[in-house]
Amino acid sequence: MSVYDEIGGEAAMNAAVDVFYRKVLKDDRIKHFFDGVDMARQAAKQKAFLTMALGGPNNYTGEDMRKGHAHLVARGLNDSHFDAVMENLGATLKELNVPGHLIAQAAAIAESTRKDVLGK
Amino acid sequence: MSRVIYDGQAIERGDLSVLDCLTEHGINIPSSCHSGLCQTCLSRAASGSIPARAQTGLKETQIAQNYFLACVCYPEHDIEVAMEDGVNKLPALVSGVKHLSADILGVHLKPQHPFNYRAGQFINFFKDENTVRSYSLASVPELDDELFLHVRKVPGGQVSPWMFEHLKPGDQVQITEPAGECFYVPGKPAQNILLVGTGSGLAPLYGIIRDALQQGHTGKIVLYHGSTSFGGLYLVDELRTLAQKHENFSYVPCISESAVPEGYASGMVLDVVLARQADLSGWRVFLCGHPEMVKSGRQEAFLAGASMSEIFADPF
Incomplete structure (x- = not known):
C-alpha cells in the first residue's frame, strides 16, 4: 500500500494541496516563481506533484519534469529553491498528521526528481 | 462498444480513454x-453520460x-465531445435600456429562442461581425423573464460608447450561448459566501446573490462593491433593501478615492475585505471586476x- 492510499487517496489530496500551495505562496524564497500564473491550473499541477510524491497514480516522466521547469531554470531556479519546496512538502505532511516514516518515503520520491526539475 | 463523437465523426473507442482514442485518430487535445x-x-x-x-x-x-x-474517461455509452471554437450566434431583442448610473447602462434582452443559463454566467455580445464583448448576466432565470446586462462605458471603447448612444428597445442584436463558471451551486446551504466586485463586476454578483437567496441559502452572504467614487456605485438602494429583507445578506459599498459619506466604507475594496474578513476557511468566494483586483x-x-476549489472569478 502506498502512502497515498494510506492517508486517504484522492480526497486527502484535495486538502493537502491547499495546505501545501498556501505554504509555497507564503514562502519568500520561492513565491516569486508563481507571480502571474493561473492559480487554479497551478493548484492542479501541485496536486499531481503531491500525488506522485506520495506514490499515487501518475505517469510523469523525467522528461516531463525537465520540460515543465525549463522556463523556471532559465529564471534562476536552483537547489536552494528545490530545498525550500522539499521543506514545505515535509511541513504539509506533518500538519496533516502523516507518520514520520511515511513522510520520509514521500521525501525520497520527491528528491528523486531533483536532477530533472533543475535540468541537470 | 461505445463511440466517441467529435466534429460529426464517430470513432470506436475500443478500450482506450477518450483522450487516447482522439489522439490515435489525429485529433490533438x-x-x-x-x-x-x-x-x-x-x-x-x-x-x-460521463x-x-x-x-x-x-x-x-x-x-x-x-x-x-478526457485522459481518464472510459464511458460505457457513446459520448459527444463539444467543439468549443465554433461560435453559435443567437438572435435577441433589446427590450429595455436604462441608466443605472452615469457610467453604467442596464440593458434588457429577450432571446428569441429558448435560452438556458445560470445567474452570473456571461454572454458575448456582437456589435458587428468582428466586434464582440463579454457581459455578465445579472438576471436570474427563475425570477426574471429577460436577460439583464450592466454595461460600463469604457472611454474610447469600440462597443460600450456605441451602446450608450444607439441601443434602443426593439433593436435586434446577436449574442452567444452563456459560458463561465461564476454561478451559485446549491447543496451547501449553510456555507458562508463572500462576493467582491468592482464597477460592472457587480452584475454577475447581483445575479448570484438573488439566485442563492431564492434557492434558500441560509449561510452568510456578504457583498463588497467598490468604486473610486460615489457616482461609480449603483443599485445601492436595491441592495440595501435586499439586505433589510434577508437577515443573512449584508452589503458593504466601498469608495477608494473621493469623499466617503456615512454608510460607506473607505478604501480599496480588497483592503476593506481583508481588514474585516481575516479568516475565510470554509467560505465560498466570488470575485468579479477589474483584472488586477480579481488576480490579487x-x-x-x-x-x-x-x-x-471554492474560489470563482471572472476578470471583467
Whole structure:
C-alpha cells in the first residue's frame, strides 16, 4: 500500500494541496516563481506533484519534469529553491498528521526528481 | 462498444480513454499527466453520460456544465465531445435600456429562442461581425423573464460608447450561448459566501446573490462593491433593501478615492475585505471586476484560508 492510499487517496489530496500551495505562496524564497500564473491550473499541477510524491497514480516522466521547469531554470531556479519546496512538502505532511516514516518515503520520491526539475 | 463523437465523426473507442482514442485518430487535445490530475485535457461533453471517475477533482460548477477529464474517461455509452471554437450566434431583442448610473447602462434582452443559463454566467455580445464583448448576466432565470446586462462605458471603447448612444428597445442584436463558471451551486446551504466586485463586476454578483437567496441559502452572504467614487456605485438602494429583507445578506459599498459619506466604507475594496474578513476557511468566494483586483483577490482569499476549489472569478 502506498502512502497515498494510506492517508486517504484522492480526497486527502484535495486538502493537502491547499495546505501545501498556501505554504509555497507564503514562502519568500520561492513565491516569486508563481507571480502571474493561473492559480487554479497551478493548484492542479501541485496536486499531481503531491500525488506522485506520495506514490499515487501518475505517469510523469523525467522528461516531463525537465520540460515543465525549463522556463523556471532559465529564471534562476536552483537547489536552494528545490530545498525550500522539499521543506514545505515535509511541513504539509506533518500538519496533516502523516507518520514520520511515511513522510520520509514521500521525501525520497520527491528528491528523486531533483536532477530533472533543475535540468541537470 | 461505445463511440466517441467529435466534429460529426464517430470513432470506436475500443478500450482506450477518450483522450487516447482522439489522439490515435489525429485529433490533438493538449494533455500532460494522463492520470486525471493536472486538468490539461479538460473537455466538455455535448451529450452522453460521463463516468464519475472522469470528473474527480473538478469544481462543482464544471461538473454541472458536463466538463470531464478526457485522459481518464472510459464511458460505457457513446459520448459527444463539444467543439468549443465554433461560435453559435443567437438572435435577441433589446427590450429595455436604462441608466443605472452615469457610467453604467442596464440593458434588457429577450432571446428569441429558448435560452438556458445560470445567474452570473456571461454572454458575448456582437456589435458587428468582428466586434464582440463579454457581459455578465445579472438576471436570474427563475425570477426574471429577460436577460439583464450592466454595461460600463469604457472611454474610447469600440462597443460600450456605441451602446450608450444607439441601443434602443426593439433593436435586434446577436449574442452567444452563456459560458463561465461564476454561478451559485446549491447543496451547501449553510456555507458562508463572500462576493467582491468592482464597477460592472457587480452584475454577475447581483445575479448570484438573488439566485442563492431564492434557492434558500441560509449561510452568510456578504457583498463588497467598490468604486473610486460615489457616482461609480449603483443599485445601492436595491441592495440595501435586499439586505433589510434577508437577515443573512449584508452589503458593504466601498469608495477608494473621493469623499466617503456615512454608510460607506473607505478604501480599496480588497483592503476593506481583508481588514474585516481575516479568516475565510470554509467560505465560498466570488470575485468579479477589474483584472488586477480579481488576480490579487484570488491569491489573498486563498491565503486567508479559502480552498482553491471554492474560489470563482471572472476578470471583467
